[in-house]
Amino acid sequence: MTDNTVNGSNTNTKPGGTSFVRSLLNAWSWLFLILILGFFEIYAQTQTGSTLLFRIYNLQAISIAASQILLLGLGLTLVIVAGHIDLSIAFSTGFAAVVMALIIRTAGADAGWVTVILAMLAGLGAAALVGAVNGWLVAILNVPSFIGTLGTYGIARGAALIVAGGATVSIRNDHTRAFGNGDILGLPVPLVVAAVLTLICHYLLKHTRFGAHTYALGANRASVERAGVNVKKHLILLFILSAFTAGIGGLIYTSRFSAGAANAGEPILLYAVAAVFIGGASLTGGQGTITGTVIGAFIIAVIQFGLVFCGLPPYWQFVAVGLVIIVAVLVDQSKDRLMGGKS
Amino acid sequence: MTALLKIDGLRKRFGGNEAVKNVSFEVNPGECVVLAGDNGAGKSTVIKMISGVYQPTDGKVYMNGALLTGKTPEAVRTAGIETIYQDLALADNLDPGLNLYLGREAVKHVLRFPYLDRKKMREDAAKVMLSLGIVVPDPAAPVREMSGGQRQAIAIARAIHWQAGIVIMDEPTAALGVPEQREVMALIERLKKQGVGIILISHNLPDIFAAADRIIVLARGVVAGERRPAETNDEEIVRMMMGATL
Numbered sequence: 084m085t086d087n088t089v090n091g092s093n094t095n096t097k098p099g100g101t102s103f104v105r106s107l108l109n110a111w112s113w114l115f116l117i118l119i120l121g122f123f124e125i126y127a128q129t130q131t132g133s134t135l136l137f138r139i140y141n142l143q144a145i146s147i148a149a150s151q152i153l154l155l156g157l158g159l160t161l162v163i164v165a166g167h168i169d170l171s172i173a174f175s176t177g178f179a180a181v182v183m184a185l186i187i188r189t190a191g192a193d194a195g196w197v198t199v200i201l202a203m204l205a206g207l208g209a210a211a212l213v214g215a216v217n218g219w220l221v222a223i224l225n226v227p228s229f230i231g232t233l234g235t236y237g238i239a240r241g242a243a244l245i246v247a248g249g250a251t252v253s254i255r256n257d258h259t260r261a262f263g264n265g266d267i268l269g270l271p272v273p274l275v276v277a278a279v280l281t282l283i284c285h286y287l288l289k290h291t292r293f294g295a296h297t298y299a300l301g302a303n304r305a306s307v308e309r310a311g312v313n314v315k316k317h318l319i320l321l322f323i324l325s326a327f328t329a330g331i332g333g334l335i336y337t338s339r340f341s342a343g344a345a346n347a348g349e350p351i352l353l354y355a356v357a358a359v360f361i362g363g364a365s366l367t368g369g370q371g372t373i374t375g376t377v378i379g380a381f382i383i384a385v386i387q388f389g390l391v392f393c394g395l396p397p398y399w400q401f402v403a404v405g406l407v408i409i410v411a412v413l414v415d416q417s418k419d420r421l422m423g424g425k426s
Numbered sequence: 427m428t429a430l431l432k433i434d435g436l437r438k439r440f441g442g443n444e445a446v447k448n449v450s451f452e453v454n455p456g457e458c459v460v461l462a463g464d465n466g467a468g469k470s471t472v473i474k475m476i477s478g479v480y481q482p483t484d485g486k487v488y489m490n491g492a493l494l495t496g497k498t499p500e501a502v503r504t505a506g507i508e509t510i511y512q513d514l515a516l517a518d519n520l521d522p523g524l525n526l527y528l529g530r531e532a533v534k535h536v537l538r539f540p541y542l543d544r545k546k547m548r549e550d551a552a553k554v555m556l557s558l559g560i561v562v563p564d565p566a567a568p569v570r571e572m573s574g575g576q577r578q579a580i581a582i583a584r585a586i587h588w589q590a591g592i593v594i595m596d597e598p599t600a601a602l603g604v605p606e607q608r609e610v611m612a613l614i615e616r617l618k619k620q621g622v623g624i625i626l627i628s629h630n631l632p633d634i635f636a637a638a639d640r641i642i643v644l645a646r647g648v649v650a651g652e653r654r655p656a657e658t659n660d661e662e663i664v665r666m667m668m669g670a671t672l
Contacts (some may be wrong), residue, residue, distance in 0.1 A: 295531055304513075
């Protein structure tokens, strides 16, 4: 290291003491998840003499709740890493759910597999359309994504309610019900679907050039533009991906409950956004991982289930999740301060 | 010696305003040419005509004898002219390797799926940085953790790694502290030793005299004069920068 002539004035050398704090802050969501699991388990053991963790039913309920959050949060993670937001996913989910349900209802109770699959594709198409409009607004017309997707949030909501005639579209179809409530290798279908999509999104974000460009876009748009990347096309693809995973959430909803509701995704929007930020993403973009979002989704699902399990009124979950979001932002800020860069 | 880059009678008119009237100069391998001039002298316009961002109203740019005028910025970069902007255009959240390769990432295949080859990119980055005299303490750390001079080195490393023959630097020391300004000047020396031709835009006199092999002074869109640092002094350069207005 003797030829290190230019490195002499490195002012950013961090004292060794903070590196422990840093890794603690990086892993805080893992620790937090373990902490609340431990808390609820101890509560269950001591107060009610039962168990939370060691009953398959509980674990299944928690993971299905987490999958719902994940299906909205996966594509959203990539959008947020790129420095944008997608609020319309709430109703991309509902739109997909309603379109799928309507087609199956029109086809009748004895509609076969082919019809069900076509109905699902149509539902996904409806969601992807919302995503394409978002992409067009943000990438081509330069509308800030918060406003643009708030607009399509309303439009998709209206469109879903209009095609559904303002009501929940209930269906009676054995194939659909079998899909939504069935098992694959002993695991509930929603969980398997969410797991597969999680792997795909993780691969996309972490291991592909597309993912690298997404991170770079979130940090500094000029860096990717000058590197010759087609930023507009990239943004459009991101918003379509986000609507697409949310749309799959809608298909799962319709299949599980044998009904398509326009507001299928609405209550989950806040949780999905929260999961992404709890998982380490930053509002300014450039940060966040799929692994983080998965942990975030599980933290919320455990809080939801755990509070009800403890016999508290379910409304407490809103308070608890709200508090966790604030903690997540505080952790993010102190991380920034420790690591330098933006502050 | 044949010139690496030849700029011949560049002119640029924006509406009724002629920002650059008639600018010609050459850059040889391993030579640092400083474009000096006050704000509005036409320095940036000349640079943008070389890098392909603007098309000149008149005049031509040749690289190794081949005509560059009319090409896109991407094509100009492929031809070996790399521009380093004041803001560096780094992705702060990525490591030096990915910044070096941004837009041209190295990829390996695992079970037919393309995977980013982070290891190769990091190693290459460390290697090029070392050739600039910089040891990257942690090749996996994001570049926001690096000093201003080190960050500048990454932008320069990009030019070296992709084998640029000419590097254009727009006010590289403007946003830096004094020690980091020195780092950048050391980097320019190393680039020159590697045979790279440099066009440096600056209106900071100490920088100009420290780095330049030739100083070309622009004033109101024309070349007001050309000097070697040894033949001139601060006063004369300033006079030339103001010259056209007096």
